[in-house]
Amino acid sequence: MTPRHVIVMVTTSYPRFPGDSVGTFVEPIAKGIAARGHTVHLVAPWHPLVRRPREEDGVSYHFYRYAPLPSLNVFGYAAAMRADVSLRGAAIAVAPLALAQGWRTARAIARRQGATMMHGHWVVPGGVTAALAAPRLPLVVSLHGSDVYVAETFPPARLAARMALRRAGAVTACSRDLADRAVALGADASRVMVVPYGVDVERFRPDPLSKTGERARLGVPADVPLIFAAGRLVRKKGFEYLIDAMRHLTGEHRAILALGGEGDLEAELRERAARLPASVSAVRFLGRLDQNAVGAYLASADVVVVPSVRDDAGNVDGLPNVVMETLATGTALVTTRAGGIGAVVKDGETAL
Incomplete structure (x- = not known):
């Protein structure tokens, strides 16, 4: 019989409310582990938008406060980096407070609940925090992308990441690209495994009824192709290239691009879209979308573009x-083959 564990899961991002588009992949991991009979205590920074009960679907939430001023709640939840390229000054300033309080909270929960395992999301800082909070417990580190980039780019983060990766009994990565980069940072290759994200097939599924509903809301005629793209408006998403490509869809090939998401590049992307000639395809900015809305737009679109x-x-x-x-x-x-995309799609069969 598989032993049941008491797991303290340390993360800096998690859906702050049901349907939130931030940290969406962490929620099914936490709840999936709980559904297998393990006890899960999730430790994450507090945020003004957090609307979670103390316990939900077997996951107990522990949101810690760290910011002396409301304006300094910029640690985690995709707020620490500017366009996912550089760290924000405010995030750097508040990081010592957030890291110290995260470590203190994770350590206290591990001791109080009799934890048998630590699980850190994003090697920097979740993996490092989990490793330091309970040095004698087994450690799992899950890599998601920007954490590895930060570790590769900033020497202090690289040293901390190397410590956590070498200490980990298991390291999971959502793509082979991340797994290889983790090994380069110091992870033991025999302990690294690629585990792609799962999908909620109830929320994301073919839905003919969405075709008419979402198109009507956007005012897109039935004979005009609808292109959909979604994600944080940051450099690595490549949305500027998609907008520029729309100028080639003219005349009978005219289409509508619906772009969902928010981020540091929104003003720049809106200006880019405004420079498109009136005779070519149009771009509609949808702003922040919850997961139900994303599912509806995916089902209603004629084409989805992921220009990473x-x-x-x-x-x-x-x-x-x-x-x-x-x-x-x-x-x-x-789509493109950037990062881990090329490992899950096949050109001409599942994607172009």
């Missing part, structure tokens, strides 16, 4: 959720 790139700073997605979600929905997918 390795940006000029060297950052790249591990494996964008929207790739797996589009495949589950059955909508035509156009």
Whole structure:
């Protein structure tokens, strides 16, 4: 019989409310582990948008406060990096407070609950925090993308990541690209495994009814192709290249691009879209979308585009959720091979 564990899961990002688009892949991991009979205590920074009960589906939540001022709640939840290229000054300033309080909370929960295992998401800082909070407990570190980039780019983060990776009994990566880079940072190759994200097939599935509903809300005629893309508006998502490509869809090939998400590049991308000639395809900015809305748009689109790139700073997605979600929905997918994408799609069969 498989032993039941008491797991303290340390993360800096998690859906703050049901349907939130931030940290979506961590929730099914936490709840999936709980569903297998293990006890899960999730430790994460507090955020003004957190709307979670103390316990839900077998996961107990422990959100810790660290910021002396509301404006300094910028640690985690995809807020610490500017366009996913550089760390924000405010995030650097508040990091010592957040890291110390995260360590203190994880250590206290591990001791109080009799933890048997620590699980850190993002090697920096989740893996490091988990390793230091309970040095004698087995450690699992899960890599998601930007954490490896930070470790490769900033020497202090590299040293901390190397410590956590070498201490870990298991390291999971959502793509082979991340796994190889983790080994280069010091992880034991025999302990690294690639585990792609799963998909909620109830939320992301073919839905003919969405075709008319979402198109009507956008005012897209039935005979005009609808292209959909979604993600944080940051460099590695490559949305500027997608917008520029729209100028080639003219005349009978005219289409509408619906772009969901928010981020540091929104003003720049809106300006880029505004410079498109009136005679070519249009771009509609949808803003932040919850997961139900993303599922509906994926099902209603004629084509989904995931134009991920390795940006000029060297950052790249591990494996964008929207790739797996589009495949589950059955909508035509156009994408790149950046990061882990090339390992899950096959040109001419499951994507172009």
